[in-house]
Amino acid sequence: MTESISTDDATTLATARSLASRWDAQQTGYIRHRAERFDTIARVVAAICADSPAPRILDLAGGTGSLAEQVLAAVPNGRAVVADKDPALLAIAADLSAADPRLSIAEVDLADAGWAAHPLIADGRFDAVVSSTALHWLRPADLVDVYRALPALIRPGGIVVNGDHLSYSGHHESTLAGIARTDDEAMQQETFSGDTDTWDGWWDAVAATPRYADALRRRDEVWGASLHEAPPKVTLGFHLETLRSAGFAETGTVWQYLDDYVLYGVVAS
Numbered sequence: 001m002t003e004s005i006s007t008d009d010a011t012t013l014a015t016a017r018s019l020a021s022r023w024d025a026q027q028t029g030y031i032r033h034r035a036e037r038f039d040t041i042a043r044v045v046a047a048i049c050a051d052s053p054a055p056r057i058l059d060l061a062g063g064t065g066s067l068a069e070q071v072l073a074a075v076p077n078g079r080a081v082v083a084d085k086d087p088a089l090l091a092i093a094a095d096l097s098a099a100d101p102r103l104s105i106a107e108v109d110l111a112d113a114g115w116a117a118h119p120l121i122a123d124g125r126f127d128a129v130v131s132s133t134a135l136h137w138l139r140p141a142d143l144v145d146v147y148r149a150l151p152a153l154i155r156p157g158g159i160v161v162n163g164d165h166l167s168y169s170g171h172h173e174s175t176l177a178g179i180a181r182t183d184d185e186a187m188q189q190e191t192f193s194g195d196t197d198t199w200d201g202w203w204d205a206v207a208a209t210p211r212y213a214d215a216l217r218r219r220d221e222v223w224g225a226s227l228h229e230a231p232p233k234v235t236l237g238f239h240l241e242t243l244r245s246a247g248f249a250e251t252g253t254v255w256q257y258l259d260d261y262v263l264y265g266v267v268a269s
């Protein structure tokens, strides 16, 4: 029997898809080569999952689920959990998941010790944990705790792959810090002089969408004053050493453009 989709459902899906596409365009304005970074992560995860009969993927701080969707495009027999703290981004991800049952949504705060006990996360080991442009929002002590929790969530031979903006030190890497800063500014100038949403413009578009009014109200409650608090930066070395001390057998980088990296840790087989 062919399942029909109601007009209301189709409208909801189209609205969510439009905001998700605008999110991707907006994020790409802040992160040059974001698509290449995602493609790299998806290819590595596809290779790790090649022999898994039912691959499980966890997208940490996954927002609207952009990275999870791209990974699932490369791992068609997989299922992905998009875990995030933001009720508005997750509401969009949830609307998208109505059209793709392989996606599910977990509202968690990664700074909370209990995040890994969420039923969708505790429901068996993952082949791969991925993340993009997100873990630098955690305080270093919370990042350490998240990395320490991961080996128990990933099957032997599985992987964590994290693409993130890890700033150069203005002190002992000042030349490249300057080049990266100028490159970021040039990218933003190129992108936002057209009709691409800025960060604030994108959130205005969400606020103008009645369907997400409740989620936006919850967003204010969940984040409170901490929404714009930027924690201290940590280096690539900090990430890799922390993964190693958390128990990952192999660690390193698979991609780099200036201070944007994709780094990984493999659990021993």
Ligand SMILES: C[S@@+](CC[C@H](N)C(=O)[O-])C[C@H]1O[C@@H](n2cnc3c(N)ncnc32)[C@H](O)[C@@H]1O
Pocket (backbone or CB within 6 Å): 027, 060, 061, 062, 063, 064, 065, 066, 067, 083, 084, 085, 086, 089, 108, 109, 110, 111, 131, 132, 133, 134, 135, 137, 138
């Ligand atoms: C720049 S967005 C990136 C979203 C998505 N990974 C992407 O690349 O499109 C940063 C994400 O980190 C999430 N985040 C920040 N702190 C978090 C925390 N403590 N727990 C869970 N998610 C968090 C935000 O809600 C947001 O979705």
